[in-house]
Amino acid sequence: MDWRDTEDQQRFRGDVRTLITERLPERYVEMARSGSMPERAWENDRKSHDADALGAARDWHAALAEQRWVAPHWPSEYGGGGLGPMEQFILNQELAESGAPAVGGSGVQMLGPTLIMHGSEEQKAQYLPPILDAEVTWAQGYSEPGSGSDLASLTTRAVRDGDEFVLNGQKIWTSAAHTADAMFALVRTDPDAPKHRGISFVMIDDIHTPGITVRPLININGDHYFNEVFFEDVRIPARNLVGELNRGWYVGMTLLDFERSNIAGAVAARRQLRQLIEQIGNNAQGASERVRGPLRNEIAERWIETETLFQFSFRIISMQTAGLVPNYEASTAKLFASELNQRLALTATRVFGLHANHWSGAAPASTFTRNYIAMVPATIRGGTSEVQRNVIATRGLGLPRG
Ligand SMILES: Cc1cc2nc3c(=O)[nH]c(=O)nc-3n(C[C@H](O)[C@H](O)[C@H](O)COP(=O)(O)OP(=O)(O)OC[C@H]3O[C@@H](n4cnc5c(N)ncnc54)[C@H](O)[C@@H]3O)c2cc1C
Structure with a gap:
């Protein structure tokens, strides 16, 4: 098998390398060199009070945004790169080689593709641009204390009340919830239906909505990386439902056409x-x-x-x-x-x-x-x-x- 790049792929790889050489901030070059790059470094820096960290997060985002490489797998009509799997592969390979931090977090990886597939036109127009512009980052609220591998057994409840849903329950292992602005979640909307069919996918626009408590979980490294998130009578607009009511399991499993080679x-x-x-x-x-x-x-x-x-x-x-x-x-x-x-x-x-x-x-x-x-x-x-x-x-x- 010949794995060498074609001429086009070689050119594309060259473009990626040039961008990295010219634009990857010194802070990230140094972290990658010394092996001290924390996970989600960009999300941390984006909320940092340190001018150097904040500047690095902004500069690196701007460099990728100019090429439309913040969300390489999103279709170009939604502001993504519209790249095919092989170009995504090359981009990811080169970024990983350089040790550059990923930009955009779960909004780029998960919520964006989900909205592109299942969201209404209003939802796409409202939520996709702030993800690409790095104005809003999202946390992923799926796992619960009793529901990880068997995720469909989740019990966080959402009850319809007029134009709103009222949320009660708990999520856990929620990565970067402490630096995120917003959160998407799988919630149970029909406790009587078979477990996969009573779940809905909702967006919580503001992670500081009254009734939400984000509590740190310190990992074995001593780092604050993930959290517990508690919901106590949290009210969100009913229009924040993505896809159909009780079909959230299938909405939440959306992957879009992104490369899966790891x-x-x-x-x-x-x-x-x-x-x-x-x-x-x-x-x-x-x-x-x-x-x-x-x-x-x-x-x-x-x-x-x-x-x-x-x-x-x-x-x-x-x-x-x-x-x-x-x-x-x-x-x-x-x-x-x-x-x-x-x-x-x-x-x-x-x-x-x-x-x-x-x-x-x-x-x-x-x-x-x-x-x-x-x-x-x-x-x-x-x-x-x-x-x-x-x-x-x-x-x-x-x-x-x-
Ligand atoms: C670093 C990190 C970041 C994370 N970030 C997020 C996040 O941002 N948002 C989010 O929602 N979740 C997140 N998670 C949670 C993650 O998705 C769950 O930890 C994972 O799905 C496993 O679930 P669990 O921890 O409940 O373990 P369990 O499912 O309770 O598993 C316990 C043990 O039982 C085994 N087991 C379970 N079922 C079976 C089976 N059917 N057959 C054989 N063995 C089985 C498992 O392999 C494991 O060894 C994160 C986890 C980690 C470690």
Whole structure:
């Protein structure tokens, strides 16, 4: 198989690289270089009181917006890039290689595509431009304390009262709700219907609406990344329903035609490995003396797996380019990438021996240690490894359920 770019693809890749070289703010270049880029760095910076952080968020957004690359997968009539899967793949690959932070958050990734498919013309006109202009960021309110993998069992209630819905219940693991301006959510509107058929998709325009409490959850890294969100008699306009009442399950599962190769995961793994090999080459903190026998073989294994992951990504993007819809193949890439990134992070800590006990200072060992901890949720978010294995077994291999 020849994976080389065609001439057009080469040109496009060149354009992306030029933009990154010329416009990626120094703050993000430095964070990427030192491995200190937090997740959702752009969303944090956008709300920062630090002039440098705020400026970086604005400049990087402006650079992408000029190319219409804030939402590359949205159709151009809605202000998106209208890019095909292969161009999206190249763009995502180059952005991931540079370590640039993603822009736009869940509004770009999830709400926008949902509105484009299911929203009314008024909703599209009202909500899409502020997402693209970075005026409003959105949090995703799906998971609840008792409903994660089995999301359709969610119980947050929305009851119609005149021209409004009244919301009561709780969401959890809501990423960036503390920096978001607004929130979309799946809520139960018919408790008597079969579980998938009593759910609706609603938008809460202002996350500070009376009755909403956003409570921080501090993760294992000590970072405030996600939250619990409580609803107590929260009133939202009934016109904020997206799609039909009680059809929210199907509305909430919209993906639009975006590339599903998880190339960013493959790039991240290769980057980690390259950085590790570089540090071994420098004999940082005695690394190269430790890399003998089994540990040397372990690193070779990680290299083979990293290359395998790239092949998964290429396979998926070639399917999408051929007009096919990856299903269990995307689960395979997600599962393999997340577990590989965890294995790789563990291998890296072994390379640094006792130095890996350091949480801060003591770089580079501590950088790899922090990455090891940061990788813990990779096999939970976006569908756990067990759920992905179920998908591969049943949809991919035709094995019986249960
Ligand atoms: C970093 C991070 C960010 C997140 N951000 C958001 C967000 O912004 N918005 C949002 O709504 N949610 C978010 N989530 C929540 C995420 O979607 C859920 O954590 C995930 O779907 C798993 O659900 P759960 O945590 O309730 O675990 P559970 O579903 O309770 O699973 C517990 C364990 O049981 C296993 N299990 C469950 N069902 C099966 C089965 N059928 N077969 C075999 N094993 C099974 C699971 O694999 C897991 O090991 C985030 C999670 C993380 C880690």
